[in-house]
Amino acid sequence: MKNWDSLDEMGVCTTERDCEDAYRVCQTLDIPFHQVSYVKEYWHEVFSKLLKEYERGRTPNPDILCNKHIKFNHFHKYAVKTLGADAMATGHYAMTSQEDEEVFQQTHTAPTSSTLFRDRFEIRNPARLYKGADLLKDQTFFLSQIPQDALRQTMFPLAGLTKDFVKKMAAEAGFHHVLKKKESMGICFIGERNFENFILEYLEPKPGNFVSIEDGTVKGTHKGWFTLTLGQRARIGGQRDPWFVVDKDTDTGDVFVAPTTNHPALFRDTVRTDRFHWVTFDPPPELVKTQMMECHFRFIHQMPLIRCAVQRRRVSGQWEDRAAGAQ
Template structure:
């Protein structure tokens, strides 16, 4: 699957290299090799959205959106409808509530579009679970995929650790794969100097780093959209670290505070209007009480945490037509 067209900062086209690596694996396993391009879809459905979000002062996650719109929508539909595959297998470290055999026994049936489903229908939605390797857990990146795609996806690495997968690859003679570095950076674009990369697509908007404590100007930045709340601010001439606590997209000021425990870095409320239930319906407890306790993470590397010392409220608005 090719989603990006340009070369990386070393002048290497990583998509061509990845394609060649995948072809070598297929040839060794005597499997047919197929290549499909979603460069246009990736630009319109993932990257353009990323730019719009940055311009609004937010920090989107392109890996989550790439899985939602490209791999588990366009690529999944290509695998099932064009190639006639029974299921799609991916190398994510995750698992589902289904056994692999269940996936191959399912027929591809479009989800019902009626307001009320058949009340006698036996429904058993697939659930997304963490795999055996908690250090490589990738369920964070799969949090927006559809139920239909999840039901027809298998995760061969579900019960394996990264070290054991490398051992299997070594025994199978896949040395060219073992030498590949960990995939880092923006999904399908790779690891780059983010500030220089994003400034190729968004016009620089210089502004000031302003101390949240006394309003003192600490330095300058090239654009508030290159900075994320909570990250360390690279301010020239400062010995001690300062961290981004807020952004004013009207004036261009980026407010910073000293130390990672500054009070301005903490929040006790969060608001969102985009919920995605992988099992299609909200949990019964939430529907009944409009309140539930849940675990959360905003970064794939952080452990799952429960909100401490406060309740999580959901206001449900239903519209019947």
């Protein structure tokens, strides 16, 4: 997939390089290579939404949005409807409740009206999303908003493998050009950038003050609240001790900061959100019946899971979900 049409800061088009790498792998394996562009869809359905959220003082996750709108929507439909594939296989370190061993053991045959993978859908319960074997590389966080119909037609070949073992397999297969690639980091399909410089290419600078949450004094200035994330260290010159972002006022442009990583203002035990996206059920029967459900929660990839209780209540005629009593 080509989803971004730009060069990185070094003047290198990483999309073209990735395309060449994938083509070389396909040649070695003697399988067809297809390329499709979703530059327009990515801009309208992912990136423009990111910009709007940044302007509102929020910090959206582009990888989650990209999986939801591009990979497991547009690309999934292309694979199944245009290419006629039985399912889509991706390199995510994740797992589903559908066992895929039988599918992997199939010998390649000409397409028929009915295949093993499609037959399995007729008798299966909704697919559940599980963590993969490599907990350090687990990517279920980024798959948390993909639709059920796409998950049911997705295979994760790396589900039971670790990254080290995958690298060993790649080396034995002779894919040394892939092994030399860096870990994929940064914004999905855009790459690793200086975030402040990058976002200021698309949003007008709106300078404001860093304000102490303790006494209201001004500690420094910033180029725009949208360049900062709650909890991150604020780069403030002339300060002996580190300060961290606590809150943002999009009306005044003030960004409130607190000293040290253990300041009480940095912690919350209640989070309010709009309706959840349920991968399997909508919503779970337990939550419907009691308006409360115990579960685990994380808001950052690789963050330890935290026990919490979810409560439901109506606000202005709509359901609102609340994670309360986190421990």
